[in-house]
Amino acid sequence: MSTHTIAFIGLGVMGGPMAANLVRAGFDVVGYNRSPQRAQALAAAGGRVAASAIEAATGADTVITMLPDSPDVESVVLGEGGVLECMRPGSLLVDMSTIRPDVARRLAETGRDSGVRVLDAPVSGGEQGAVEAKLSIMVGGEEEAFEAARPVFDALGTTVVHVGPAGAGQTVKAANQLIVAGVIGLVSEALVFVDAHGVDPDQAVRVLAGGLAGSTVLDRKAASMLARDFTPGFRVDLHHKDLGIVTAAAREAGVAIPLGGLVATLMGSLRAQGHGALDHSALLLELERMSGRGETADS
Structure with missing residues (x-):
């Protein structure tokens, strides 16, 4: 998976160390954060930094969002100029934020219409779990998409479970x-x-x-x-x-x-x-x- 490019959007307390762990696992990681200073840790870890979410997502095999709330995810993914517009059919969109289950289901439905495989994969374990790559990851979505994303999840957590269809993770x-x-x-x-x-x-x-x-x-x-x-x-x-x-x-x-x-x-x-x-x-x-x-x- 060393040539697998991951766009990681949201480099806060949890997202920052998660993105760094993906770099250590050998992925090509390009990150974006609304507050640019948060992205410097990713650059220091060997990742690349984009000037916008759409720039990060363009050409990526997998796009991961780790954002504060449902409206943030909806804006970044579905809004005007959202990352779904630039994602290739067959690519993966993995939302690891904690959002409403109904929003997760809507993301999956919209992604399906564009040929993008969508998973909701929120995490538990706190900052310590994120730093140590020992998160618990609960994943909702199609089984095939889950298996495709499994190497990414394995670089971030120790307990990774596919819990059901879209929205089940949330x-x-x-x-x-x-x-x-x-x-x-x-x-x-x-x-x-x-x-x-x-x-x-x-x-x-x-x-x-x-x-x-x-x-x-x-x-x-x-x-x-x-x-x-x-x-x-x-x-x-x-x-x-x-x-x-x-x-x-x-x-x-x-x-x-x-x-x-x-x-x-x-x-x-x-x-x-x-x-x-x-x-x-x-x-x-x-x-x-x-x-x-x-x-x-x-x-």
């Missing part, structure tokens, strides 16, 4: 974000709880992590939460957006998510207080505020 990602937010909320409650009873929270986390309460969230987030270090790996703003996707999709399907609705409200409250730029583990601040404990972190 549906599973919504479920992932529901679980992650819920666990962060419960870890926050537990930390406030043990601290209120005068228990050493570091020792509490140590033993909790070794039992049934152990989780990836506890392993990766508890230490920074205790240190009150909320440097963003995944921002509150983005998780708030994702929980909006979850609640809307659940309502559309007639599914009750009472715990999810509550944690979505808590995340929204945290964001409304000006903490949207912090890591989503800053949900601890909201639980402390509600309990009349703790100090406000700088945003």
Whole structure:
């Protein structure tokens, strides 16, 4: 696949290291980011930098988008001068953003009309997973397109699963974000709880992590939460957006998510207080505020 050209659009916290890992895997990667300074890391890693999304996508075998929200993806892919206009029949469009399932299905339908194979392939694992190429990738779309894109996915993640037709990847990602937010909320409650009873929270986390309460969230987030270090790996703003996707999709399907609705409200409250730029583990601040404990972190 060394002659396989990948256009990577969106070189932020997640996209930047993902694009760099594709370069290391031997792909010819040309990247574009709206903020040009973000693209310099890709250039330093051996990739090429384009002046626009359409320039990056022209001639590419695979186009990957890693953008903040559904409107961003729609604009870059389907808008006037969108990348779909320049893609060759048979090429691959892989959206790795987290967007609404219905938008993912519309991208696939529009791509099919142009002869472009489209996959929705959102990821989980955070910045650390992106850097280490250990992401979990949930893929929706046609089986043949999934197999064609498999070498690309294998360079980015360790758990790669084809979960169903177009939109299925985004549906599973919504479920992932529901679980992650819920666990962060419960870890926050537990930390406030043990601290209120005068228990050493570091020792509490140590033993909790070794039992049934152990989780990836506890392993990766508890230490920074205790240190009150909320440097963003995944921002509150983005998780708030994702929980909006979850609640809307659940309502559309007639599914009750009472715990999810509550944690979505808590995340929204945290964001409304000006903490949207912090890591989503800053949900601890909201639980402390509600309990009349703790100090406000700088945003």
